[in-house]
Amino acid sequence: MKAVLAYSGGLDTSVCIRLLQEKYGLDVVTVTVDVGIEEEEIKKIEEKAYSLGVVKHYTIDAKEEFARDFIFRAIKANACYEGYYLSTALARPLIALKVVEVAKKEKADVIAHGSTGKGNDQFRFETIFRSFGFKVVAPIRELNLTRKASIEYAKKHGIPIPVDIDKPFSIDENLWGRSIEGGILEDPENEPIEDIFEWTKIRKKDEEVVTVEFKDGVPISINNERLDPVEIVVKANEVAGSHGIGRVDIIEDRILGIKSREIYETPGAHMLITAHNALEQLVLTKEELFFKEIVDREWSKLIYHGHWLHPLKEALDSFIDKTQERVNGWVKLKLGVKSLEVVSRGSPNSLYSKEVVSFDEESIDQNEVKGMLKYHALQTMLTRRFKNI
Numbered sequence: 342m343k344a345v346l347a348y349s350g351g352l353d354t355s356v357c358i359r360l361l362q363e364k365y366g367l368d369v370v371t372v373t374v375d376v377g378i379e380e381e382e383i384k385k386i387e388e389k390a391y392s393l394g395v396v397k398h399y400t401i402d403a404k405e406e407f408a409r410d411f412i413f414r415a416i417k418a419n420a421c422y423e424g425y426y427l428s429t430a431l432a433r434p435l436i437a438l439k440v441v442e443v444a445k446k447e448k449a450d451v452i453a454h455g456s457t458g459k460g461n462d463q464f465r466f467e468t469i470f471r472s473f474g475f476k477v478v479a480p481i482r483e484l485n486l487t488r489k490a491s492i493e494y495a496k497k498h499g500i501p502i503p504v505d506i507d508k509p510f511s512i513d514e515n516l517w518g519r520s521i522e523g524g525i526l527e528d529p530e531n532e533p534i535e536d537i538f539e540w541t542k543i544r545k546k547d548e549e550v551v552t553v554e555f556k557d558g559v560p561i562s563i564n565n566e567r568l569d570p571v572e573i574v575v576k577a578n579e580v581a582g583s584h585g586i587g588r589v590d591i592i593e594d595r596i597l598g599i600k601s602r603e604i605y606e607t608p609g610a611h612m613l614i615t616a617h618n619a620l621e622q623l624v625l626t627k628e629e630l631f632f633k634e635i636v637d638r639e640w641s642k643l644i645y646h647g648h649w650l651h652p653l654k655e656a657l658d659s660f661i662d663k664t665q666e667r668v669n670g671w672v673k674l675k676l677g678v679k680s681l682e683v684v685s686r687g688s689p690n691s692l693y694s695k696e697v698v699s700f701d702e703e704s705i706d707q708n709e710v711k712g713m714l715k716y717h718a719l720q721t722m723l724t725r726r727f728k729n730i
Contacts, residue, residue, distance in 0.1 A: 344478060345370045345444040346453040347436060347466060348398075350386035351511070352502045353455035353481050356491045358393045359498050360480040361453055367478075369453075372399045372443045374436040376407045377516030389501065397447070401439050404516060408570035411435055412517050414658070415610075415644075416617050417558040417665050419637045422645040424591050425603065426610035428518020433462060434649030437469035444475060451476045458482040464596050465647035472650055488523065510537060516574050518607040529592060529602045540578060540606040543585040549676045550684070551580055553616040558665025560613055577609030585679040587611040596646050612681060616672035619683040624667045624690040636660055 344361050348354045348371035361367045371390040375383055383400055390398040411431050420427045444452050452475045456463035463479060470477050481491065488511075495502045511523040519540055525531045535542075554562040560573050568576060581587055587608030592600050621630065636657050643654045670688025674681055 342366070342450040343368045343370060343396075343447060344451045344453045345372060345440060345447055345449040346395075347440045347455070348373050348386070348390060349455070349513075350382070350389055351455075352488070352491055352495060353457070355389065355393065355500050355502060356486075356495055357453060357455045357480045358390070358395060359494075359500060360484065361478065362394060364480065364484070365478060367451070367453075369395045370397045370399070370443065370447050370449065371395045372401065372440045374439045375400060375402045375404055376432045376435060377404060377514060393500065399443050401443075403435055403439060404571050405569075407432060407435055407516055408574050412574055413559040413570060414661075415517070416560065416613055417661050417668075418640045418657075419614050419618055419621075420641045420644060421614070421637075422641045423593055425589055425593060425605055426518065426607040426614060427641060427644055428515060428605065428607055428610065429513045429520045430461065430465065430645045430647075431517060432515045433465035433647065434469055434644075437466045440466075441469060441473050441475065445473075449475075451478045453478040453480065455479075455481055458485070459595075459597065459599060461596050461645070461647070468647040469650065512537075516571065516578075517610055518605055521604045521606075522601070526602055526604060533590060533604055537604070538588065538606060540582040540608055541585050541588050542582075543678060544583040545676075546678055549580070549584070550673060551612070551676060552671055552673045553577075553613065554671045555617065555620055556669050558617065558661075558668040560616070573613075574609050577612050581608035581612040581676065581681065582606070584676045584681075586676060586681050588679075612674065612676075615681060615683065616674060617668070619672050619686050620668055620670050620688060621664075623670065623686055623693055624688050625664060626692065629664055633661070633664055 344365070344367040346354065346357055346361065346369055348358075350373065358369050358371070361369050373383065373386050387398050387400055415427055415431055420431070422430070440452060452470045454463070454466045454477070456466060456479060463482060467477050486494070492502065510521055510526070513520045521537045526533060552564055553560050554565075561567060563573065563576050563580070587606055587610070589605040589607060591603055593603045595601055621633070625633065640654065640657045640661065643651055643657075648654055667690040669690055670686065672683060673685040675684045
C-alpha cells in the first residue's frame, strides 16, 4: 500500500516518513510544494526524503501560481484574521491541491500529513484531501505525539531535524509570510528573542517613499517598475522588511477555540494591503466599502478555517472581483523605522471631488441640506417621546 505525504522536511513530517513505514506498513511518496522556499533548501529536502527511504519524491514549483491566484486574491480581499495577514493559512490549500494531484497520479491508497491534533493545519489539509475522497492518515495526531516525543523519536532513529529540545521553534515560510511558534514563545509573558526574526531586521533607518500602482485591485508596479506577481511580492517584502515593518505578535483563536500566541513576519502583506485599502477608500462607494468590510472578514475567516473550496468562498470571490474593476491607480507610502503611512493616492476612477468637499468652493448651496437634517433625526426624536412618559 502507498501513502503520499505532504513533506516540508521539518521535524513532524520527517518523523512521519518513518512512522508511515514502520507503524503503518506503507510505501511513502513525498511531495514538497515550493511556495517560497530557498533553492538550496529545496535540494536538502529532496535529499533528506530519499535518505529516509521514500520510494519517490516530487518537488513542485508553485510560486507563480501562489502569487497570482492566492496572494493577489488575498490582497483584493484585504485578507486579515484577528490582526494576522494570512500567509501560512493561505498557502495550505494550494499545497494540499498539489498533493492531491500527485496522489491521483500515484494511485495512492492514502494521503498523509504531519499536523498535530491541536493545530489548524489538520483542518486546512484534510478539508481538501477529504473533498476529493481520499482516506487520510495523520501519524503525529493518531499516536498522540508531543513535540518533545517527536524530537526524541527522531534522535533515536537517526532522523536529522532542524530543531532541538532547547530551541524547539516551529517555523513556516512562504512568499507571503513567515510564522514562528513553540518553545518559550508559547508563554505570552515571554518577549520574543531577536534571533527568531529574519525578514524584519532593521536595515534602513532613513525614511523612504514608495509608490505602488494597482490595476483591477492587484499591484502591478513598485516605484514605477513593472514586475510580475512573484517579483512584486518579493520586492514588497524586501522594502518593508528593511524598515522593520510587518512584525505581528498576537493571541490568536485557533479553529478548535484554543488561544495561542503566534508571531508572524509579513512585511510585504502589510505594505501592499495598506496601500490597497487606501485606494479602495478613494474609488468605492460608501455602501460598497461598508459591505466589503463584512465580505473581507468572512472571506478571511473561511481561508483561516481551510475552506478554500467552499461555495460561500467562491460566491464572495465574485463580489470581490466585481468591486475591483474600479480599483485602479496609485498609492504613495512613507516608510520609516517600524512605521508605514499613506501620504497620497490617485485614481482615474476616483469618487473624490475637491470642488464639492472644499470649504472654499460654492459648488453646493449649503442651505439645501436643511430638509435632509429635519428628517435625519426624525425617528430618534419620536423615540424620545416614550422616554419622557
